[in-house]
Each structure stands twice: as C-alpha cells, then as structure tokens.
Amino acid sequence: MIELRSPADLDKMRVAGRMMADLLNACCGQIRPGVTTGEIDAFCRERLRTFGDGTAASGSLGYMGYPAALCVSVNEEVIHGIPGARVLQRGDIVSLDVCGSYHGFFGDNTRTVVVGGAEALTADVRRLLRVTRRSLELAVRAIRPGIHLSDVSHLVEKTVVEGGCSVVREFTGHGVGRRLHEDPPVPNYGKPGRGAILHEGMTLAIEPMVNLGKAAVRTLPDGWTVVSRDGLPTAHFEYTVAVLKDGAEILTPWFEQDPWSDDWMAG
Numbered sequence: 001m002i003e004l005r006s007p008a009d010l011d012k013m014r015v016a017g018r019m020m021a022d023l024l025n026a027c028c029g030q031i032r033p034g035v036t037t038g039e040i041d042a043f044c045r046e047r048l049r050t051f052g053d054g055t056a057a058s059g060s061l062g063y064m065g066y067p068a069a070l071c072v073s074v075n076e077e078v079i080h081g082i083p084g085a086r087v088l089q090r091g092d093i094v095s096l097d098v099c100g101s102y103h104g105f106f107g108d109n110t111r112t113v114v115v116g117g118a119e120a121l122t123a124d125v126r127r128l129l130r131v132t133r134r135s136l137e138l139a140v141r142a143i144r145p146g147i148h149l150s151d152v153s154h155l156v157e158k159t160v161v162e163g164g165c166s167v168v169r170e171f172t173g174h175g176v177g178r179r180l181h182e183d184p185p186v187p188n189y190g191k192p193g194r195g196a197i198l199h200e201g202m203t204l205a206i207e208p209m210v211n212l213g214k215a216a217v218r219t220l221p222d223g224w225t226v227v228s229r230d231g232l233p234t235a236h237f238e239y240t241v242a243v244l245k246d247g248a249e250i251l252t253p254w255f256e257q258d259p260w261s262d263d264w265m266a267g
C-alpha cells in the first residue's frame, strides 16, 4: 500500500526534509583530513539535540538497533558504516547518510564527499561520483505522475551502466513519510514500464548505490556495514522527493539555488 500525502502533510515533510538537508550539509562541513568518523557522529548528535523544538528530530540512533546518529561509509563501504575511531585521510570518499523525523515525518538524504576536495580524487573515483550523482539527477528529473516506478529504476541502471559502473542490487530506495521505510521499494535497476504507477502525493527516497567495480556486496560481522566484495570504492547519493503535478519536488535540498550544482564535489 503506497500512501499519498495531503498538502498539509507535504508541508510537514518540507520542514523535516529541510532540517535533514541542513544537518547533512553541516556534517559534510566537518569532513577534513585527520577527523574521525566518530567525531562526525558526535557533531551530528549535538546538532540533533538542539534542533527545532529540541524534542522530535531523532536521527538514525536506535533505528532497528542502529548505534549512531548517522551512517558514515568510507571508500569500499556502501551503506550503514558505523562511525568510530577511523581517521579520515585525504582522497578518501565518505558517504554521509542523514535521516530523521520531525513532528511525525521523516526526511532521508545522502551524499558522498571527498576528503581534501575534488583535487584529491583519482580519475576513476571522479567518474564513479559523477555517474552516481548524475543517475540520481536523471531519475529525479524524470519523475512525474503517470510514469511507472520501474521507469525511474531503469533510468538509474542505464546511467550507471553507460558510465562503466555497477548498481548495488541488495538495497533499494523506498517510500518515506510517517515511517522511514514505507512502500514501495525503489530498486536502482529493472525493466521499464512495470509495476506501480507514480501518483501525485507520493513521497520517495531515491538513492542510487553504485560500485566502481563489480556489483556484489557483503555485510561485515558488525551486522551493519555493507562493503563492496571486490573492495573497490562505492558511492551513494540520495534525495527525498515528493511527486507533484508537474514533477518531483526535492524535500531535502542540499543546495538551495541549484540542486544539481557541482558544488558537492567541493565537500
């Protein structure tokens, strides 16, 4: 069952989404060589504590037993990296995944940033980041009422494959609203023209997870951290969007002016 949001609910999701986008931006601002992933988690917790009315924004802490306020996934870590003692180094790529609820509605967003800025990248990893970010952009730009959800999935996969990278298949985007994970699952692959049709009022987390090497992943013994099996770098970009009459509205806008600006490359 895919829930549809009323205009009043959409307004609440705009508030929650903006909050989670601001928090993601603030956490990205903490990234530099020498900082530990645990320090970013501590920063995120402190921000959450003082957010809004100080009561409702929860982060990912305690979600299904997850032990930190955000996910910090470095290099070969795809998703759900647990922040801790790891020291970030120039050239590392770091996916920060920030989600949480405010007054009853969730926002969920992720981006992958480069420690030390874009100059610290190798050509291959630069391509990985560009392709992953581009697949999110094309997917979000394609969204409108009446198309199939699988059209969006297909577009992500096509973009990734044409860019010489591979799509992680074990994890998907999802509906998001009163709960973090709602129907429908939003795979990043598949044939077009199948399954659910998009309707005005749906709210979705679109989140391509893309490997530079092969698609296979495995979960580490900590029960959370998902890594690429071949150990090659992996990237993840995510927006929460609403399906509106004329297309998608981004509810977690990292960049106010232009959501598709290349500023993410800078940090």
Ligand code: MF3
Binding pocket: 060, 063, 064, 066, 071, 080, 097, 098, 099, 108, 109, 205
């Ligand atoms: N934002 C992540 C997602 O969409 C969830 C992070 S919370 C965790 O799945 F507990 F699952 F890590």
Ligand code: CO
Binding pocket: 108, 173, 174, 205, 207, 238
């Ligand atoms: Co998500």
